[in-house]
Each structure stands twice: as C-alpha cells, then as structure tokens.
Amino acid sequence: MRSDLPPPGLTFEALTKRFGTVVALDDVTFTVPPGAVTALVGPNGSGKTTLMRIVLGLASPTAGRALVAGQHYRHLHNPLTRIGALLDATAVDPGLTGRTHLRWLAAAGGIPTGRADALLEYVGLSAAARRRVGGWSLGMKQRLGVAVALLGDPPILMLDEPMNGLDPEGMVWFRGLVRNLRDEGRTVLLSSHLMRELEGIADRVVVIHHGRIAADAGIDSLLAEEVDTSGPPSLEDVYLRLVTSPEQVVTAPEQVRP
Numbered sequence: 668m669r670s671d672l673p674p675p676g677l678t679f680e681a682l683t684k685r686f687g688t689v690v691a692l693d694d695v696t697f698t699v700p701p702g703a704v705t706a707l708v709g710p711n712g713s714g715k716t717t718l719m720r721i722v723l724g725l726a727s728p729t730a731g732r733a734l735v736a737g738q739h740y741r742h743l744h745n746p747l748t749r750i751g752a753l754l755d756a757t758a759v760d761p762g763l764t765g766r767t768h769l770r771w772l773a774a775a776g777g778i779p780t781g782r783a784d785a786l787l788e789y790v791g792l793s794a795a796a797r798r799r800v801g802g803w804s805l806g807m808k809q810r811l812g813v814a815v816a817l818l819g820d821p822p823i824l825m826l827d828e829p830m831n832g833l834d835p836e837g838m839v840w841f842r843g844l845v846r847n848l849r850d851e852g853r854t855v856l857l858s859s860h861l862m863r864e865l866e867g868i869a870d871r872v873v874v875i876h877h878g879r880i881a882a883d884a885g886i887d888s889l890l891a892e893e894v895d896t897s898g899p900p901s902l903e904d905v906y907l908r909l910v911t912s913p914e915q916v917v918t919a920p921e922q923v924r925p
C-alpha cells in the first residue's frame with residue numbers, strides 16, 4: 668500500500684445482519700472516506716443504527732465486516748482516540764451530573780479529566796454541567812453525547828441522529844460543529860431523517876433501504892441528477908425517489924465536495 672494515501676475512514680464489506688427472520692443489513696458494502704462528512708439516511712428500520720452498533724462491536728455481523736481505519740474495533744489500541752460515537756444520547760444515568768458522567772468516562776478511558784470541562788464548554792453545557800442529567804432536555808443530552816464522542820479527540824466520529832431534540836439555536840450550533848470537524852480533517856458518519864439540515868452539512872450521502880444500499884454518491888452529483896422536479900432539486904426529492912424505487916442504485920464515489 669502506498670504510504671502517502673490517507674488512512675481509510677470506515678469500511679463496510681459485504682455486511683449482513685439478521686435478527687431471526689428480520690434482515691437488518693443485506694450485503695452492505697461502502698466506504699466512508701476520510702476527511703469528509705457522510706450522511707447515512709434511510710427509512711425507520713432500514714438498518715442505520717444496526718450498522719453503527721456493528722462498527723463498535725455492540726452487535727456481531729451475521730456475515731461480512733466493518734472496519735475502523737482498516738481494523739476491527741476490538742483490535743484498536745485506545746479506541747476512544749480512534750473513533751468517537753454518539754448512538755443513544757438518553758443512555759446516561761439520570762442521577763449523575765453531566766460533569767460527573769463525562770469526567771468518569773474520561774477517567775475510564777485514560778483521558779485527563781480536565782478535558783471534560785473544556786468539552787462541556789465547547790458543547791455549550793457549562794451552565795448545566797453540575798445538574799443531574801435526569802432533568803435535562805433531549806437536546807442537552809445530545810450535546811453531552813457529542814462531548815462524549817469528542818473525549819478522545821478522535822479522527823473519526825459516528826453520530827446516530829444527533830440532531831433529534833435540538834432547538835433552532837442548537838441546530839445552528841450543530842451545523843457549525845460539523846463544519847469545524849470537517850475543517851479539522853476529521854471523518855464524520857452521521858445519520859438523520861432531517862434532509863434539509865443534511866443538505867447543508869454533508870459531502871456525501873449513503874441511502875440505505877431495507878438493509879441494502881440504494882445510493883452512495885457525492886451530494887452535488889446526486890442533486891445534479893435530480894432533473895424531474897419543478898423547482899431546484901433537494902436532497903429530500905432524491906431520497907423520496909430512491910426509497911420509493913428500491914431497485915435503483917446510484918453510485919458516484921468520485922464526487923466529494925471540495
């Protein structure tokens with residue numbers, strides 16, 4: 668392998684996951700390229716969370732594999748410093764303060780606890796940090812989840828529906844955050860149902876439908892191909908067409924926003 672190639676972000680190779688008779692993921696192959704923001708979209712139950720859980724070793728694939736920078740998660744040295752994830756913002760002990768939660772996770776991961784305070788400030792939670800998380804709104808918990816994901820200052824972030832519950836100011840904050848992460852050269856995989864928000868922050872889009880890839884392309888090329896709309900094409904138009912025409916597969920991996 669050439670040494671001047673950037674390290675891969677996330678790689679999914681023929682990934683299949685069955686829960687009994689339910690096929691959550693069906694032979695899924697795609698790459699999340701480094702240094703870009705990739706949106707993972709699909710209807711409820713299409714397999715997005717399952718895919719992310721497999722990356723972190725929280726679920727085992729029935730077949731195929733998911734790799735982080737070319738390695739299985741379980742083989743990563745200091746995993747918090749390699750990939751940060753937000754899968755379920757509500758999975759926090761409600762009796763803990765946000766600060767205690769974050770400092771505890773930092774200590775458990777061998778990260779200086781002082782970073783927890785810096786991150787609470789970064790995600791706009793300094794004022795609430797010493798209050799119990801049980802009294803926090805969903806949007807506040809999402810911000811805390813982002814802080815957890817950033818604890819190890821990882822080059823790869825994987826965020827499952829991080830915009831749920833954010834108020835308009837929170838949306839603006841989140842947009843800025845994702846742009847910063849990309850400007851810092853980080854790799855971001857982000858799932859959401861909020862197409863308009865994704866249109867403003869994603870470089871690439873992977874559409875998953877019934878556990879299979881329906882599109883994997885740069886957002887600009889996806890929009891450029893959408894010619895059947897009366898007004899300017901939107902990601903929502905592309906998405907709706909794809910999930911109502913599951914046999915269609917769009918790939919244009921070369922298209923990444925500069």
Ligand SMILES: Nc1ncnc2c1ncn2[C@@H]1O[C@H](COP(=O)(O)OP(=O)(O)OP(=O)(O)O)[C@@H](O)[C@H]1O
Nearest residue numbers: 686689690691709710711712713714715716717718
């Ligand atoms: N632990 C489990 N046991 C059984 N079935 C499961 C389990 N986890 C997920 N599934 C099923 O796998 C499929 C994919 O679910 P998944 O949660 O990955 O979808 P999703 O795309 O994240 O959905 P949403 O957009 O609603 O969050 C669904 O049919 C779901 O019911």
